Amino acid sequence: MASAPQASNLPIFYKDLVPLNSNEHAKLRLKPADAAPFLKDQHAVPLTIDEFVVAQRFVPIIFSAGDEPVPLALMGLNEGVNTFLDDDGKLRGSGYVPAYVRRYPWMLAKLRPDSDELSLCFDPTSDTLGEFKKEGEALLEDGKPTELTQNILKFCEDFEQAAHRTGLFMKDIKEMELLMDGEVAIQVPGNEQPFVYRGFQMVNEEKLRDLRGDQLRKINQNGMLPLIHAHLFSLQLMREIFQQQVEQGKMPQVKAPEAVN
Template sequence: MGQHVLLNSVEHRGLRVHAGHGARLGDDVMGALTFPDEFRNVQAHYPIVFRREPAGGFLPLVLFGLQEGCNLFLDGDRWDATYVPLSVQRQPFLIGVAGGERLVHVDLDHPRVRDAGSDGALLFDAEGASSEHLERIRSVLLALHEGVDATPAFVAALQRLELLESFFLDVQLEDGSLNRLAGFHTINEERLGALDGATLERLARDNHLLPIYMVLASMSRMRDLIERTNRRRAASR
């Protein structure tokens, strides 16, 4: 669950945060949350899929690997892509809302958090003013918060038009092993193509049409995940 506390310059004056990447920093994950306004950036590197939630809705995710606990874009302490999703960039911070105000919280149990005197980026200067790193994080959190807030309307449009369909991907890797990616949904391209002009116009007016096409374009990145998996397994033999 973590230890989420309100960030403040009195208690956390000396707190540092590791801003790099690596498995030890919690980055070795199969995927991460994304949102429609981010689709244009992420589709160039990662597949975008949808996961059904217990309450019945769907969440858009970017995939970094084909199995849990495997991020194929991690190369030691380097992230092998020019764009890192905001939900990864924001770690170990999150937004809490109190009285209508958005406040920055930090997970003190997150592996990125360092004590005073350790390596890592400071969050406050000697006078208690926010550091450049913290200001950047605030911008990331704001964009992420606004993007996530806008996601339900996008997903509702997809569900109303029955554009989401489940899929699975069977992969035979170069080492001969068989692997199946399942449990996710994507856009049904045939149903999308059958929509009438008025419906497409409404989707465009509501800023939903471009994200839909970004999802479709992103599915070509599945081939990259397969190739990365082959290279990683070959290197480990």
């Protein structure tokens, strides 16, 4: 069903990445966007643990398959399907947009492999950025970042910190061997066989209940337990996502069990 972000030079959504430079980008402006066309065909998006409590009200929270799992917000059950956005990439009603999406087209990145310093970079292919004459807000004034750019930088810094906390959370989850292969079977009237979705991981509730006292105290004291419960509660939304796909006519045309990896 879902996999970790593609192993390429750039994260998902990003087609290119350049550092913001006061000399080259003095006239660059950012205009607001009411749509995210780059997201409309993406069914799973990386999520940080800071978002679990809010996100679990709107989307199933799962973990990617493989040896290095990451939390994902599930916005559709099939590859290429996002039930929360219309064909123009606009949000259908209420919903939760992950910080990973809200960060685009910006991110902090290392410019040199021999340095840990992170620089504010952007995807120049984004249509929200350009040397617009009347649209948008300036990113630089007199060679210095505007308040808008400072706020963007702060958001990206907060995201990196949340991503670090998420990495520690996943490390603890793996060490306690709490993850298992997930599977959900959904029966549809008129179909003899159910739709079966696999290819993701979830917390094993039996192993969670059987944790030793010291392990349980640890995850309760460090705040992991409420996050685990948010993940488990959110899984019931998978059937709602499935129903949205049916209503939107985005179901695969098959009668046999559906296994999506």
